[in-house]
Amino acid sequence: LVSRKKQAENTVVDLKGTLVGNGTPVIVAGPCSVESEEQVFAVARSLKEQGVRLMRGGAFKPRTSPYDFQGLGEEGLKILRRAADEYDLIVVSEIVNPGDMEMAEQYVDVIQIGARNMQNFELLKAAGSVRTPVLLKRGLSATMEEFLFAAEYIVSRGNTQVMLCERGIRTYEKWTRNTLDISAVPILKNESHLPVFVDITHSTGRRDILLPCAKAALAAGADGIMLEVHPNPAVALSDAKQQIDIPSFETFMKDLRASNLMG
Numbered sequence: 001l002v003s004r005k006k007q008a009e010n011t012v013v014d015l016k017g018t019l020v021g022n023g024t025p026v027i028v029a030g031p032c033s034v035e036s037e038e039q040v041f042a043v044a045r046s047l048k049e050q051g052v053r054l055m056r057g058g059a060f061k062p063r064t065s066p067y068d069f070q071g072l073g074e075e076g077l078k079i080l081r082r083a084a085d086e087y088d089l090i091v092v093s094e095i096v097n098p099g100d101m102e103m104a105e106q107y108v109d110v111i112q113i114g115a116r117n118m119q120n121f122e123l124l125k126a127a128g129s130v131r132t133p134v135l136l137k138r139g140l141s142a143t144m145e146e147f148l149f150a151a152e153y154i155v156s157r158g159n160t161q162v163m164l165c166e167r168g169i170r171t172y173e174k175w176t177r178n179t180l181d182i183s184a185v186p187i188l189k190n191e192s193h194l195p196v197f198v199d200i201t202h203s204t205g206r207r208d209i210l211l212p213c214a215k216a217a218l219a220a221g222a223d224g225i226m227l228e229v230h231p232n233p234a235v236a237l238s239d240a241k242q243q244i245d246i247p248s249f250e251t252f253m254k255d256l257r258a259s260n261l262m263g
């Protein structure tokens with residue numbers, strides 16, 4: 001169902017009037033984790049100013065260590081919703097528990113399935129059973145075929161509003177957190193009609209190469225870019241080393257717009 005052979009035209013996902021997959025790239029930005037109302041509102045204000053409509057923020061955090069901050073849960077989703085309603089934004093947030101899908105639909109506009117859960121088949125089935133659009137991230141060592149089959153799990157349950165997200169894969173290279181597989185973009189665009197995002201923050205884990213990686217992703221045909229923005233990255237409760245602050249985000253947006261890759 002997700003194959004180009006089944007459907008030649010691009011799937012265009014309509015997020016309250018913002019179209020994803022129609023040729024004009026979109027940006028999704030926001031903190032790694034929702035930490036407080038103040039933090040989310042500060043980011044939301046900047047997104048609004050920049051004309052960026054999609055806001056991310058994790059309320060359920062799949063952390064590598066069980067001792068790390070696990071997220072605010074439903075309270076975090078409520079904070080995202082309040083900020084989004086205030087600034088007319090779209091909420092993108094990760095859900096990790098199949099039983100939370102219906103609860104999440106009250107607050108989020110896009111359900112994110114994280115890399116670590118790409119092959120959590122019960123979660124994929126649950127995401128396929130609701131009608132909220134889904135952003136599915138590529139697993140840490142998933143092949144293209146595994147990635148597309150994961151999307152197929154969701155679409156085959158009836159939720160056709162699926163967006164794919166390349167977020168870097170595990171390799172031996174240590175100078176980046178993961179290896180951004182830029183070739184995934186044209187391959188996914190050729191093989192599937194679903195929109196394709198590139199998460200430049202988790203793939204690189206470095207603030208200094210976000211702009212060239214975003215340009216590469218857009219030049220390769222990506223429909224959207226994801227990045228992490230935090231009002232004070234140094235004190236962030238997760239991914240403190242890779243998030244950018246609000247002035248850097250504003251510079252990033254200005255430079256990306258100047259590249260003429262934003263349509």
Ligand code: PEP
Nearest residue numbers: 058114115116137167202
């Ligand atoms: C995230 O986007 O918040 C995240 C945890 O990313 P990933 O699932 O790609 O590691």
Ligand code: MN
Nearest residue numbers: 032228238239
């Ligand atoms: Mn993160």
